[in-house]
Amino acid sequence: MSLPLALIVETALCVLTPSNDKGNVALQVYKGKDEILLSKLILDPSHSILTQSYDCRLRLDTRRPHNGDGFGVGYYTDPKLGPEPCIFTSTIPAWNCINLERLACKTTSSLIFAHVRATTEGTLSDSNCHPFRYNSLMWMHNGNVGAWRHVKRRLVDDIGDQWFLGVKGGTDSEWAFALFLDTMEKMGHHPSFPPPNGFEHKALRQAMLKTIARINKFIKDIPEPHRSAKDLDTRSLLNFAVTDGHTVICTRYVSSRTDEAASLYFSSGTKWVEYEGGHYRMERRDKGADIVLVASEPLTFERDNWVTVPTNSVLTIHRQTVMIHPILDEYYNPSPSYSRSSGFASSKGLVNNETPNGSETKVLAASRKLDGTERVDAKVAINGVAA
């Protein structure tokens, strides 16, 4: 049986990978063959990322957010305007941002990242809003790096000057991006020189997995007795998303064998349709999948549109194909019946309390379609991490 998790759906492949972290952050990825109006993703759906950010807060009854909200959207434009995405960030709540509303109604793109922040590190500042950008690369994070106060200096010391000096804000998420950029460079894929058709998807995926491995290593290197101090939580929630404008890599990951990661979903199809005021669904006219959406929680109430990404796996959207690979490190458990606790992610506000029933099953079913080629690829990816 092994390695069941890569999804391949025939020719015009289809996948979408929503990484759902509910609560303090909501993120969302759109990749389509055609451009879509931003407002159809961000503003109009009754359960859009905007209302998510708003609803998310509904569940945080007991704690007042101590840091800043913030919003960001990044999108790629006509290649004639250059390979870099355009980024719009806002430190006022997304639902109050008149500029966001106006821009979203007049801007189209075929690859969009969106992020709402209500989180734990860094003050309210444009510099702290996701997505982060370097050249053609765009990055988002939903979660937190464990034992950050001990990890920060190790990370800072381990990366090259260019990336060290490029960090403008104060979030663990931006430093994780710097670490990713450093990893890319050290692997021989300098972020300053993107190939005309983008980096290889294997390279991006490996760099992502190595980034996670390096973070885990920093935490392991915290000396005793700090590392075992009772009040130090070394678990990281690492739902990352990165793209170079061609390939999208998303992770759903927790550095724990017993806890569940923050949630993540995807949906794919041929058309994103508003069938009733504010209510959208994904339609699929044929086997193909022209559109892939990844989100920290489902954007529609049509729950069978959405597939859960398994804990501790990496999702790749490349051309018309979506692949899901397990992240085979010490925190991985291959048994589909293995049970993890959602308490940790939940304590961070990162668990959807209305988990759509049956979606886990759906992934496993889908995974049976795996073919051999992809499985090998998955192994390579993992080996890269393990090495």
Place this chain on the structure above:
Amino acid sequence: MSLPLALIVETALCVLTPSNDKGNVALQVYKGKDEILLSKLILDPSHSILTQSYDCRLRLDTRRPHNGDGFGVGYYTDPKLGPEPCIFTSTIPAWNCINLERLACKTTSSLIFAHVRATTEGTLSDSNCHPFRYNSLMWMHNGNVGAWRHVKRRLVDDIGDQWFLGVKGGTDSEWAFALFLDTMEKMGHHPSFPPPNGFEHKALRQAMLKTIARINKFIKDIPEPHRSAKDLDTRSLLNFAVTDGHTVICTRYVSSRTDEAASLYFSSGTKWVEYEGGHYRMERRDKGADIVLVASEPLTFERDNWVTVPTNSVLTIHRQTVMIHPILDEYYNPSPSYSRSSGFASSKGLVNNETPNGSETKVLAASRKLDGTERVDAKVAINGVAA
């Protein structure tokens, strides 16, 4: 029987009048013999106006706010610095405003207004944040003027140039303040020339009641068939608060005989005490009442600290005394058993869904202490309106 609603408690009188509109707006008044640190009211209480604004939203599941949040606090300083209050407003959410947090920890005052806005008229702008100020007068509103699109021009045409030109923003609340200022002037109490010890409390109360009467008149003057159009809601929720630095006047009012007004509570005592991290209560060491708090919902979980202000009444804090008078117009019903529906205020997000049991009773009990003098005064006030 008649006129039961004025509260007089012996010598050092005590009352506080919280006008609670839950949901889209939270407002709060502090008046004390001594200065209090702003943070003890605004930031620290576990159920402070900050968390109210935050929690309030918890109940608004189904609608995304279409207009701006905003926050404002106004406070009087040492009289040597002049009779005007200092106003601090913010268009970023109060819980993210680092300046608010820093100022509140280092500022004391004996008369404070605070307001959180998430409402219906006007865009997100400092100009639209309460409290509004003119000279020594400060104004807040929780609710809405009915049929505003029809009333606005009538109001604009009815007030003097000085007040017409002074309006900076676009809210019905600021126009209602302009109307109040115009009323003061026409009554012979020009807001530009406050007496050294403030206006007479009767004058302020009468001006407030006349302001409400003028708003009701504007609505009645809407010509048919507009006035009876099905989609036109002519009911106003008018919880106002005004002060000149000496007297505080608050109303809890709805222009309907069958609906309940937005909620309003008050608490009074001798000391505002943090008995446990983030948990405050009002203490009363003797019969006196050095502190009066009015709030759109209770700031503490000690529910017996809080008294409900009856629907369609006006609360006055003058020196050490609190008085509550009924507003005896066509929307008043003297029967204490008369039942109103909370559906309307609730639809605006202006009803507290955890009404403290027994508080209504408490008011009625308290009201028996009314003495004759005050009753007469109450009559005068009402007559002023009726005329």
Place this chain on the structure above:
Amino acid sequence: MSLPLALIVETALCVLTPSNDKGNVALQVYKGKDEILLSKLILDPSHSILTQSYDCRLRLDTRRPHNGDGFGVGYYTDPKLGPEPCIFTSTIPAWNCINLERLACKTTSSLIFAHVRATTEGTLSDSNCHPFRYNSLMWMHNGNVGAWRHVKRRLVDDIGDQWFLGVKGGTDSEWAFALFLDTMEKMGHHPSFPPPNGFEHKALRQAMLKTIARINKFIKDIPEPHRSAKDLDTRSLLNFAVTDGHTVICTRYVSSRTDEAASLYFSSGTKWVEYEGGHYRMERRDKGADIVLVASEPLTFERDNWVTVPTNSVLTIHRQTVMIHPILDEYYNPSPSYSRSSGFASSKGLVNNETPNGSETKVLAASRKLDGTERVDAKVAINGVAA
């Protein structure tokens, strides 16, 4: 010679009409056959509207600005996204707005309005930033309405409810736009129903001229002795720009026979070229003119690229043609040698102190190309106003 002011340049017509008000406001219009990257107009030119706003302040040594800066840009997108322009406004200085910088580098359009504000009415608020929009129409103003405190109520009373209620901010400029919209409606061209290919350029021009005439009338209606009060300045500086996405109308106007209006320039050609870092010029490869720029001061140091728009005239850009008509009211003087004082506009910071020599001559020379048809049209336009 009569009516010298309409510019017609052969077939593929060419004109551009910069309305320059230096000092407290800078505005800029781009209309081209092809789309242009916003940054090439707004950010990159060494004398761009950004640096103008910055430089303008250089001349205001003696007065601290008491009101808000603000920035706005409006542009039309692919017609598939609807006829309305996209508006981006900012209350932080344009040169610090990271979102503006990022958007301008990734957005193209063939019709762009840009405006920098440092002016006299209204507080710092997104609601007060130009350009203003209604449906497909976009509006900017550089200058001020004379005796505004006396005019405001007259204007408010004279316009229909729809436009009265639509005003969100507090500026004379936005109220002037409401007046324009009301004028359009009363002329039978309802702004809510734009024809598929835009309004007729004559209709837009007439509505503009009527708007100016109505403002003049409001001022004349100020009763004595107010109107003659020494401290009341009844002169208006009305450099307006309006467009429906097809036609652009700009005025350079002052309601005075002895004062000069705020400055306004235009440039036209076939290509807008950066010939050296930050230095742009307009090139003309043939007689055609694919690009027209209108600006409150020249955007390049190539002064022969720029033509001064005469005081009290209206400039029309329609398809590939630019026309300039005199505004033949009581403030018009047909003599080209008639001398006006720049003192008034200068006192408002609205005069370019480095007037390019010879540009006035240039306009007159150009005007000799006028043909009969256009002259008649000019008469009609004027008659429309006079009537």
Place this chain on the structure above:
Amino acid sequence: MSLPLALIVETALCVLTPSNDKGNVALQVYKGKDEILLSKLILDPSHSILTQSYDCRLRLDTRRPHNGDGFGVGYYTDPKLGPEPCIFTSTIPAWNCINLERLACKTTSSLIFAHVRATTEGTLSDSNCHPFRYNSLMWMHNGNVGAWRHVKRRLVDDIGDQWFLGVKGGTDSEWAFALFLDTMEKMGHHPSFPPPNGFEHKALRQAMLKTIARINKFIKDIPEPHRSAKDLDTRSLLNFAVTDGHTVICTRYVSSRTDEAASLYFSSGTKWVEYEGGHYRMERRDKGADIVLVASEPLTFERDNWVTVPTNSVLTIHRQTVMIHPILDEYYNPSPSYSRSSGFASSKGLVNNETPNGSETKVLAASRKLDGTERVDAKVAINGVAA
């Protein structure tokens, strides 16, 4: 003779030390026996820090500021509210900040820092606005750390975790503050535990001088060939100001023997008087000096009110006394006739181009009043650095 620069003026000593860096930053310190209304320093003077920030820009014709403006004010309150200062920062221009205007009119303090920023490192963010605070300590910087891209990592690696983790923004100025805090701790004066009456002024001064020495050391440690690279400017402009609420330490310093530091002035007297609308002057009724002002450029046009602080010296305000000591390191030149070039500071916009004549003379004259005790003290301070 040696060591001429400490200023002691009789009993109730008097000095003030304005560190003037014109252009990209303006800073200002007030220390008085009595409280002063903030607006009298910040808003009202015709040449206040507000207009300085505004005027400063007047001289920057040729370069557009690439980073954020920002404003900050810090002030100590009644000691009952704790030893920490209150900080108000703003990312909108100071002259547009309505909250600043309202607060300044209603807030008094006897020790105030104010800072306007238009500078070179760090994005526009509240986190990047001066003054910075830790516990009772407050810090401002006017200038830049040389070769910052090479120094940053050295500084980061050299300081303790507490200070490393405390940095929220991205400016060299905030990192310099972290270095100062680290220096204090290593000298045995932990910033977390301020003595009830403040740190000893010698300790604060020595920590300041050691901070400068450590920065110089970091720059010297840049390895060849980086250090000698043509495009690397290793010169630092280090006008710092620090206070613990009791003592104020200001430096005027450049790490060069041939260049002049950014400008700095002080004024002292018994009363700060508005003798005419917007025009202030310092009055001195007797020999005492109850008020000391330090500013990057004179706040009044009464130029004989202002004394230039000599290049490469440190100014101390302690109780009623002001002292100026030379900073006797390799960049010091004792000859009063030694000539430095203002080109470097000027290129950074940090030189006042209207240097008040005769002020340098004034300092030298004043310095003759030095007594032996103070000279010794000065030596100690210097030895601290030299060691």
